[in-house]
Amino acid sequence: MKDNNDMPGHLARRFQQIAVAVFLAEVEDAGFDLTPVQYAALATIKANPGLDQVTLAGLIAYDRTTITGVIDRLVQKGLAERRPSSRDRRARELEITGEGRRTLRKITPAVESAQRIMLRGLSAKEGEELMRLLRKAIAAGNELSRAPLRDAQV
Amino acid sequence: MKDNNDMPGHLARRFQQIAVAVFLAEVEDAGFDLTPVQYAALATIKANPGLDQVTLAGLIAYDRTTITGVIDRLVQKGLAERRPSSRDRRARELEITGEGRRTLRKITPAVESAQRIMLRGLSAKEGEELMRLLRKAIAAGNELSRAPLRDAQV
DNA sequence: TGATATTGCTCAGTATGCTGACTATCAGTA
């Protein structure tokens, strides 16, 4: 019988578990209350002003039913706004608020620190190699989840 | 501004997302209804008959509040049993049932297939290297999550 | 022994993620 440590699925779960814990701890130490998921969504809204929810979901590989709640919480915290689209009455356009911008700016050091901490057992070269291999495995498996990564349709 | 693809945290989330989707798809194709988390718990109960919930949680790095629901579902499916411990009246002893054994045995090919599929973008050597680096990063970060990996106290 | 600390487990509440279903709207075509 294979050990858990030989199962990439188990290692994936465990690494993700640690990554989230480190992120939340660093962000809280910096005085903010933002999850990794909320951070990625907010940063993507800032980089793509006016995008709709499906496009946002595709850019960060979230499920469309998950993004609704994430945006709800960003809006509730005053970090983002949801407006009806003028071009498509089904869609909602997303914008970052001034408060959202300030939060992103101030939170960046904590986010970068978290990324370092979650790789602290590895040398710089090993960290790069881990990211390369993850990117490669993810690219090959992109279509296997319900929420694949998608380019923005511009 | 760093890209998501340079964030180990984002890559961790994405790889885990694909790993779970692949696992569930393979297991369902094989005619079973078991999540990765439930599988790991059941396999660990089989390997450590009579263990209590805290020990089980430590062996697979689950939170103690998460394990309760997982076991509930294993018991409800008739794959495991929860009995009061004779040595410690606070604790519950866990046992796998015959049905649980049969399920584990029949599900193994699907589980192994899933592990291969989630690494299908990598060569065998790269897959080994990815697992090595994940193990190393996880070992260094073990204490950073609320649910660290623990050895069984035998 | 008696007080205190610790441990095993559960529960309520919150946040992802997913399945599947539904409404409203849009786009393509006969």
Place this chain on the structure above:
DNA sequence: TACTGATAGTCAGCATACTGAGCAATATCA
């Protein structure tokens, strides 16, 4: 233009994960 299929978003329901609180039982130590 009317029909058909696809798309944007939401909702209900389920399964992890976590925080924090609480209960019962055990362990420790003055």
